[in-house]
Amino acid sequence: xxxxxxxxxxxxxxxxxxxxxxxxxxxxxxxxxxxxxxxxxxxxxxxxxxxxxxxxxxxxxxxxxxxxxxxxxxxxxxxxxxxxxxxxxxxxxxxxxxxxxxxxxxxxxxxxxxxxxxxxxxxxxxxxxxxxxxxxxxxxxxxxxxxxxxxxxxxxxxxxxxxxxxxxxxxxxxxxxxxxxxxxxxxxxxxxxxxxxxxxxxxxxxxxxxxxxxxxxxxxxxxxxxxxxxxxxxxxxxxxxxxxxxxxxxxxxxxxxxxxxxxxxxxxxxxxxxxxxxxxxxxxxxxxxxxxxxxxxxxxxxxxxxxxxxxxxxxxxxxxxxxxxxxxxxxxxxxxxxxxxxxxxxxxxxxxxxxxxxxxxxxxxxxxxxxxxxxxxxxxxxxxxxxxxxxxxxxxxxxxxxxxxxxxxxxxxxxxxxxxxxxxxxxxxxxxxxxxxxxxxxxxxxxxxxxxxxxxxxxxxxxxxxxxxxxxxxxxxxxxxxxxxxxxxxxxxxxxxxxxxxxxxxxxxxxxxxxxxxxxxxxxxxxxxxxxxxxxxxxxxxxxxxxxxxxxxxxxxxxxxxxxxxxxxxxxxxxxxxxxxxxxxxxxxxxxxxxxxxxxxxxxxxxxxxxxxxxxxxxxxxxxxxxxxxxxxxxxxxxxxxxxxxxxxxxxxxxxxxxxxxxxxxxxxxxxxxxxxxxxxxxxxxxxxxxxxxxxxxxxxxxxxxxxx
Numbered sequence: 001x002x003x004x005x006x007x008x009x010x011x012x013x014x015x016x017x018x019x020x021x022x023x024x025x026x027x028x029x030x031x032x033x034x035x036x037x038x039x040x041x042x043x044x045x046x047x048x049x050x051x052x053x054x055x056x057x058x059x060x061x062x063x064x065x066x067x068x069x070x071x072x073x074x075x076x077x078x079x080x081x082x083x084x085x086x087x088x089x090x091x092x093x094x095x096x097x098x099x100x101x102x103x104x105x106x107x108x109x110x111x112x113x114x115x116x117x118x119x120x121x122x123x124x125x126x127x128x129x130x131x132x133x134x135x136x137x138x139x140x141x142x143x144x145x146x147x148x149x150x151x152x153x154x155x156x157x158x159x160x161x162x163x164x165x166x167x168x169x170x171x172x173x174x175x176x177x178x179x180x181x182x183x184x185x186x187x188x189x190x191x192x193x194x195x196x197x198x199x200x201x202x203x204x205x206x207x208x209x210x211x212x213x214x215x216x217x218x219x220x221x222x223x224x225x226x227x228x229x230x231x232x233x234x235x236x237x238x239x240x241x242x243x244x245x246x247x248x249x250x251x252x253x254x255x256x257x258x259x260x261x262x263x264x265x266x267x268x269x270x271x272x273x274x275x276x277x278x279x280x281x282x283x284x285x286x287x288x289x290x291x292x293x294x295x296x297x298x299x300x301x302x303x304x305x306x307x308x309x310x311x312x313x314x315x316x317x318x319x320x321x322x323x324x325x326x327x328x329x330x331x332x333x334x335x336x337x338x339x340x341x342x343x344x345x346x347x348x349x350x351x352x353x354x355x356x357x358x359x360x361x362x363x364x365x366x367x368x369x370x371x372x373x374x375x376x377x378x379x380x381x382x383x384x385x386x387x388x389x390x391x392x393x394x395x396x397x398x399x400x401x402x403x404x405x406x407x408x409x410x411x412x413x414x415x416x417x418x419x420x421x422x423x424x425x426x427x428x429x430x431x432x433x434x435x436x437x438x439x440x441x442x443x444x445x446x447x448x449x450x451x452x453x454x455x456x457x458x459x460x461x462x463x464x465x466x467x468x469x470x471x472x473x474x475x476x477x478x479x480x481x482x483x484x485x486x487x488x489x490x491x492x493x494x495x496x497x498x499x500x501x502x503x504x505x506x507x508x509x510x511x512x513x514x515x516x517x518x519x520x521x522x523x524x525x526x527x528x529x530x531x532x533x534x535x536x537x538x539x540x541x542x543x544x545x546x547x548x549x550x551x552x553x554x555x556x557x558x559x560x561x562x563x564x565x566x567x568x569x570x571x572x573x574x575x576x577x578x579x580x581x582x583x584x585x586x587x588x589x590x591x592x593x594x595x596x597x598x599x600x601x602x603x604x605x606x607x608x609x610x611x612x613x614x615x616x617x618x619x620x621x622x623x624x625x626x627x628x629x630x631x632x633x634x635x636x637x638x639x640x641x642x643x644x645x646x647x648x649x650x651x652x653x654x655x656x657x658x659x660x661x662x663x664x665x666x667x668x669x670x671x672x673x674x675x676x677x678x679x680x681x682x683x684x685x686x687x688x689x690x691x692x693x694x695x696x697x698x699x700x701x702x703x704x705x706x707x708x709x
Contacts, residue, residue: 005049005081011089012077014042022119023077027089030075031119034068035060038124049081064127071122074164118150118328132160137338138183139167140176141191141243144314147331148189148338155335159343170194173230180234187342189288190231191243192224193271195311198245201267202310206252213262221274228278228285237284237572239345241338244272246290248310249299264310283503283552283573286341293333302330340497347560351480351498353454354395355445357463358406358413358436361486362388362426368412372420384487388462389425391493396430399501399508401452401515403433405444405461410436432515441468442475451519453563453619460499462489501560505553507600507618514620517596521623530625534695537594539624543633543700546587546604551576554589554604561616564627564662567654569606569614576606584609588634592621603627605634612651615665622661628669629696632688637700646685653678 015022021039024031034042037060044058052069059065072078079085137152139145149165156163168179170192180188200216208216231240247268257263272291279285293302300306304314304326315326343349359366364374364381374382396402406413413436414428421427428434433451435444441463449456457478463469464486473481480498482489493499501508525533546554551573559570571579580587590603602618603626612635617627639646651666653659655678666680667673670687673680682688691698 005051006055006073006078007049007081007083008042008046009077009079010085012046014039020121023072023075024119025075025077028076030077032071032075032077033119033121035124037061038068061124061128064124067127068122068124071120071127118147120150120153122153126157132157132162134162134164135187135342136183136185137163137165138179138185138188139165139191140170140179140189141167142169142194142313143326144194144330144334145189145191147315147326147328148335151328151332151335152338155332155339159339161339163339173226176227177230177234180231185238187239187241187338188231188235189241189243189338190227191288192227192275193243193245193290193313195313197223198313199309199311201271202248202252202264202313205264205267205310210261213267217262217267217270220271224271224274225278228275228282232282232285232574235284237575239342240282240285241288241341242275242279242285243288244275244290245313246294246299246303248305249303250305250310252310283555284345286345288334288337288341293337297329297333302333343497344500344502347501349498350458350501350560351400351460351496352458353401353403353448353452354392354460354462354493354499355403355405355448356392356461357441357465357468358404358417359408360464361406361462361489362404366408367416368409371416372423375420375423384490386425387490388486388493391490393425393430395493395499396426396512397509398499398504399511400499401512402426402431403435403448403452404431405435405441405448407438407441408436410434430512432512432519440471440475442472445472445476445479452515462486502556503552505556507553507602510598510600511620514597514599517594517599518620518623520596521594525623531695534625537596537624539592539594539626539696541603541626541630541633541696541698542591543630543637543698544589544591545637546576546580546589548577550587550589550601553601554587557602557604557616557618558606558614561618562656562658563619563660564615564617564622564665565656565659566615566662566665567613567652568656568659571614579606579608582608586634586638588630588637590617590626590630590634592624592626594624603630605631607635607638607649610649612649612666615651615662617662619661624696625694626696627662627665628689629691629694629698631665631669632691633698633700635682635688636691646682646688649682651680651682653680 009025011025011027013024013026015024016039017033020033020036021042022031022033023042041055041058041060045055055069056062056065059068069078135156139148146167149167152163152165166183166185170176170190176190197220201220205213228242231242245268247265251257251264253260253263257265268291276287279287300316302316304312304317307317307319308314315328315330317326356362363372363385374385392402414434417428433448435448437444445456445459445461449459455478456476457480460480460482461469461472462482463472469481469483472479482492521537524536528536544550555571555573555576558565562568576587579585585606585608588605589601592599592602599618599621602621604614604616605612606614612631615631617630635646635649651671653663653666655663670684670689671680671682
């Protein structure tokens with residue numbers, strides 16, 4: 001017999017559907033749909049307590065049983081035997097007024113107690129396939145956010161994520177913080193623009209003058225400031241997504257909205273600008289841009305204000321259906337945005353290199369034969385290819401590297417392109433490498449990966465020829481290959497979360513130049529010994545104790561570095577800010593340059609309580625041997641230049657499948673290995689290398705002495 005027994009909830013109700021069986025918990029508003037084959041096990045197990053073994057034995061597919069059991073337990077459709085559900089429910093509503101359907105500080109009936117949207121469907125096949133990586137999503141908002149739950153589950157499964165959702169209605173800031181602390185979500189969605197807030201701004205706009213509209217807008221801005229600040233603090237660095245507000249398809253002022261000092265267009269614009277300002281100050285918050293979704297899909301396809309009042313702000317409706325509902329377009333669009341924001345924020349599946357074919361893809365025809373006369377025309381194809389150029393230029397500004405891979409004669413193709421470069425958004429120098437020859441494209445792309453240190457799953461390939469696409473996809477498993485016609489490539493490049501590397505930084509914008517410099521260094525290295533090579537580069541490392549202005553970039557380095565990282569520690573600027581208030585803690589950052597270029601802030605080292613807990617250095621400067629000089633300078637500055645204080649410092653190497661370049665860092669700096677768990681100890685500070693004797697110039701207050709930089 002199982003050590004633990006369970007039972008179906010006393011609040012369980014079931015409905016037989018054409019597509020399966022619906023299980024529901026009315027008081028908790030929890031629902032799930034299982035395949036029809038689960039009807040018999042549910043009926044059989046509802047009569048008496050049972051264990052996991054009995055549940056598995058009756059399951060239509062034993063491999064699916066664990067996932068189905070967990071899903072029912074999470075929704076409290078299955079509870080432990082002996083559980084007093086009535087008392088637990090009463091206690092839950094007493095502690096969580098927002099979950100009972102009412103905000104404790106709001107008038108009665110301000111919020112509906114209904115649960116909208118479709119229940120999650122968990123098929124036996126999906127359950128048997130096993131769960132992906134768990135992602136907990138807390139939805140704080142109106143019925144619109146409830147309608148995202150089912151598509152979140154479905155889209156999550158497609159992306160290998162096991163999305164688990166919880167919904168609460170918005171309330172005061174204190175309730176918001178309590179909800180976050182209780183749920184401990186990976187992602188929190190906050191939709192402030194729900195009906196009670198928007199009614200005064202939208203529905204009553206035509207009943208009051210400009211002064212009153214301005215007053216209501218100011219009140220809404222103040223409320224948003226407090227709510228976003230409370231959300232940011234409660235999340236403690238985890239991701240928060242804040243909805244802005246989509247403008248209604250129509251204005252109560254009609255075509256004369258422009259004539260009002262505070263027309264609806266201005267109200268929405270100012271509201272969204274204010275949300276941007278509130279969110280911008282917190283690196284772990286992002287904006288869910290409803291306005292952009294409307295621009296892309298159309299207000300009539302997403303929202304209901306062509307039928308319902310302006311302030312209802314729900315999804316598009318079927319006027320002939322009296323049930324509270326919405327058509328699914330908005331729910332799907334928002335669910336896609338939530339998961340895209342998560343992937344972009346965490347860098348999940350990030351693409352670092354786009355490789356493009358040339359003839360027929362980046363331009364029409366064959367450049368070496370046809371030239372670039374197409375630029376002077378006005379055909380659709382001209383604008384299609386210029387649009388692709390522009391999209392690739394946008395990615396370059398974000399720090400995504402570009403390379404070419406095309407069949408043809410390199411000299412003829414590049415020569416013709418170079419002559420026309422000033423008439424195009426992109427010239428040959430905007431690409432880090434070119435592979436224009438008659439070799440198989442998979443061979444060329446594999447070589448590009450080797451030269452740049454990427455794996456195929458970090459690369460996207462564009463080619464108009466389906467045969468070439470199939471050849472590369474077969475030969476290089478994991479390679480991302482854009483399918484479909486060339487005119488669809490631009491949308492992919494500008495909308496994929498995998499091609500968004502976070503907020504724009506100076507280092508990202510210059511990544512093409514710094515990578516090209518790295519490649520020139522590699523060419524120079526041939527024929528020189530190591531020290532002579534480094535001295536010829538005039539490598540300089542400027543070491544600085546991190547200030548507020550460095551935290552965002554330092555967090556980005558810790559989060560994005562996979563090769564030269566000692567512990568693969570992930571963090572946020574907010575967490576770094578808190579950590580730096582601890583005693584005996586310091587964070588140093590390093591800017592690296594050589595005679596080929598300035599690589600910017602490319603290194604970070606965090607020391608907490610005598611231990612180097614995190615060290616990261618960009619792969620673009622690994623070949624400059626700057627890691628040891630940077631580490632030594634950071635340790636010496638942390639000790640105030642007194643070597644004796646460095647005795648007893650420790651460091652640790654946490655081995656990952658990609659951080660081979662960093663594994664000898666502490667040994668090279670004079671630390672001694674202690675045991676097999678990656679721990680290193682600095683027993684003798686005299687073993688630290690003398691910075692003046694290294695072939696790299698270090699610039700820091702300690703290294704330079706009094707009056708230094």
